[in-house]
Amino acid sequence: MSTLRDKILHVASDLFQTRGINSTGVDTIVAVAGTTKMTLYKYFHSKEELILEVLQKGHQDFETWLSDKLNQNTKQPAEKLQKLFDFIEEWITAPDFRGMAFIKAAAEFPNEENAVHRLSSEQSRQFKQYLAGLASEAGIKDTESLALQLSLLIEGAMQAEQMKRGSGAIKYAKKASKILIESAIKG
Amino acid sequence: MSTLRDKILHVASDLFQTRGINSTGVDTIVAVAGTTKMTLYKYFHSKEELILEVLQKGHQDFETWLSDKLNQNTKQPAEKLQKLFDFIEEWITAPDFRGMAFIKAAAEFPNEENAVHRLSSEQSRQFKQYLAGLASEAGIKDTESLALQLSLLIEGAMQAEQMKRGSGAIKYAKKASKILIESAIKG
DNA sequence: AAAAAACTATACCGATGTGTACATATCAAA
DNA sequence: TTTGATATGTACACATCGGTATAGTTTTTT
Numbered sequence: 406m407s408t409l410r411d412k413i414l415h416v417a418s419d420l421f422q423t424r425g426i427n428s429t430g431v432d433t434i435v436a437v438a439g440t441t442k443m444t445l446y447k448y449f450h451s452k453e454e455l456i457l458e459v460l461q462k463g464h465q466d467f468e469t470w471l472s473d474k475l476n477q478n479t480k481q482p483a484e485k486l487q488k489l490f491d492f493i494e495e496w497i498t499a500p501d502f503r504g505m506a507f508i509k510a511a512a513e514f515p516n517e518e519n520a521v522h523r524l525s526s527e528q529s530r531q532f533k534q535y536l537a538g539l540a541s542e543a544g545i546k547d548t549e550s551l552a553l554q555l556s557l558l559i560e561g562a563m564q565a566e567q568m569k570r571g572s573g574a575i576k577y578a579k580k581a582s583k584i585l586i587e588s589a590i591k592g
Numbered sequence: 593m594s595t596l597r598d599k600i601l602h603v604a605s606d607l608f609q610t611r612g613i614n615s616t617g618v619d620t621i622v623a624v625a626g627t628t629k630m631t632l633y634k635y636f637h638s639k640e641e642l643i644l645e646v647l648q649k650g651h652q653d654f655e656t657w658l659s660d661k662l663n664q665n666t667k668q669p670a671e672k673l674q675k676l677f678d679f680i681e682e683w684i685t686a687p688d689f690r691g692m693a694f695i696k697a698a699a700e701f702p703n704e705e706n707a708v709h710r711l712s713s714e715q716s717r718q719f720k721q722y723l724a725g726l727a728s729e730a731g732i733k734d735t736e737s738l739a740l741q742l743s744l745l746i747e748g749a750m751q752a753e754q755m756k757r758g759s760g761a762i763k764y765a766k767k768a769s770k771i772l773i774e775s776a777i778k779g
Numbered sequence: 780a781a782a783a784a785a786c787t788a789t790a791c792c793g794a795t796g797t798g799t800a801c802a803t804a805t806c807a808a809a
Numbered sequence: 810t811t812t813g814a815t816a817t818g819t820a821c822a823c824a825t826c827g828g829t830a831t832a833g834t835t836t837t838t839t
Contacts, residue, residue: 409816425702427614430796441817442798452797503702511755512699515612515690526755553764557748564747568698568713577740581772588771596786617826628787629828639827 410448413438418459422503426456426513426521456510456521463506464528468535470496475539482542486586489539490579493559497566497575504567508560532556540589551589558582597635600625605646609690613643613700613708643697643708650693651715655722657683662726669729673773676726677766680746684753684762691754695747719743727776738776745769 416438420429431452435445449455474492479485496502511525537552545551558578565574603625607616618639622629636642661679662672683689698712724739732738745765752761 423702425614425700427612427700431798432795441819443817443819446798447816504699508751508755509699509702511751512691512696513612513614515610515696515754517757522755529752529755550764550767553761554745554768557745557752557761557765557768558741559748560751561744561746561748564695564698564751565716565744567702568695568709568716570704574740574744577737578744580737581741581744581768584772584775585768618828619825628789630788630830631786633828634785 409438409440409444413440413445413448413455414459414462417455418463418506421456421459422506422509426510431455453520457524460506460510460521460524460528464531467496467505468532472535482539483544485539486543486545489536489555490559490575490582493562494575494579497563502566505560505563508564509567529556529560543590545586545589547589547592551585554585555582558585596625596627596631600627600632600635600642601646601649604642605650605693608643608646609693609696613697618642640707644711647693647697647708647711647715651718654683655719659722669726670731672726673730673732676723676742677746677762677769680749681762681766684750689753692747692750695751696754716743716747730777732773732776734776734779738772741772742769745772 413434417429417434420434420437431442431445434455435442438445445455449458471492474495475485475488478492479488507525507528510521511529514521514525516522517526533552533556536555537548540548540551540555558581562574562578565572600621604616604621607621607624618629618632621642622632625632632642636645658679661682662675665679666672666675694712694715697708698716701708701712703709704713720739720743723742724735727735727738727742745768749761749765752759
């Protein structure tokens with residue numbers, strides 16, 4: 406159980422978010438983490454492997470946080486869809502929010518063959534499926550359609566907020582989601 | 593009127609889109625463009641300046657293309673909003689589409705003080721204003737709200753399509769836009 | 780034809796990129 | 810206390826980064 410490994414992961418995640426992945430060298434990571442490259446390369450065989458683990462941990466943390474929030478604060482399945490954007494807003498407006506990791510990673514690695522790009526794409530797909538699950542539990546027929554629309558709003562809002570802090574995009578996304586959910590329930 | 597300057601701009605734009613900005617060195621750019629670094633630095637004082645010009649040209653091309661399409665194919669102002677997503681779809685599904693430049697640039701340069709990030713942010717704002725203009729001409733009251741919602745859908749769809757070609761996200765965005773526009777007209 | 784301008788070729792600068800070789804320090808098991 | 814594995818520090822290899830210096834070649838203008 407190495408705490409140094411976790412430290413490296415945490416520092417890398419932080420630097421990737423604030424400076425970008427390609428702009429952050431391993432020298433910087435080990436310097437901030439207070440260790441050496443030897444140790445980093447003992448735990449991670451390459452920088453790419455480190456990137457992949459950072460992405461995986463970040464996405465897992467997000468989904469865990471979100472589903473915990475939803476399970477703790479709602480009772481009926483339909484309620485989850487309604488409150489979804491409240492928690493997304495809470496996540497986005499947190500002071501340390503610097504954009505959704507998998508969105509930015511896909512932009513930094515545009516090649517679809519690239520492992521980092523593929524993982525990002527997969528995480529985006531997983532998130533859509535999670536939304537589809539919520540829609541399905543809420544008794545909505547065309548779950549895929551609503552899930553994709555909500556994901557567009559959410560990822561768009563995250564993108565907008567990362568581009569300009571305090572943009573308030575999530576407020577409008579929330580309003581739009583209400584309209585779309587209502588429409589999906591009827592149709 | 594130097595054609596070599598345009599060639600460099602074009603090649604850089606292409607490489608930035610396919611490989612990413614930070615992953616594309618000036619050596620690669622001049623090699624593909626069939627010239628030398630001396631010439632590149634005659635026209636552009638730094639790589640950052642080249643990036644900024646590539647972004648500006650790309651955004652200008654997009655807005656020109658879109659407004660031309662709208663002006664040629666529609667008559668009444670209200671019609672423009674309806675057909676907007678048809679042209680966005682045409683743009684996104686073009687075989688050489690590799691994502692919206694200013695979205696990806698903002699991800700590669702996360703620091704809000706950075707010049708590239710600021711330009712990207714400004715272009716996103718401009719696009720929103722353009723949408724607000726369309727909404728206003730169509731006689732919609734809360735133009736800002738609709739414009740932001742549509743921009744979320746569009747930028748979200750562009751992001752989704754860049755992440756996974758053939759995702760079809762734009763189809764669902766189009767359906768969502770119809771619902772939101774209708775709702776905005778009523779309210 | 781002469782001169783000015785545009786372009787190319789090559790070699791280099793210092794800084795930084797990822798990744799390693801090798802030697803030392805630490806510490807548990809024997 | 811000796812052994813042996815693990816963690817660490819230093820130093821470096823090699824490539825590439827953005828950017829420049831110098832010199833030679835082609836093209837355009839006068």
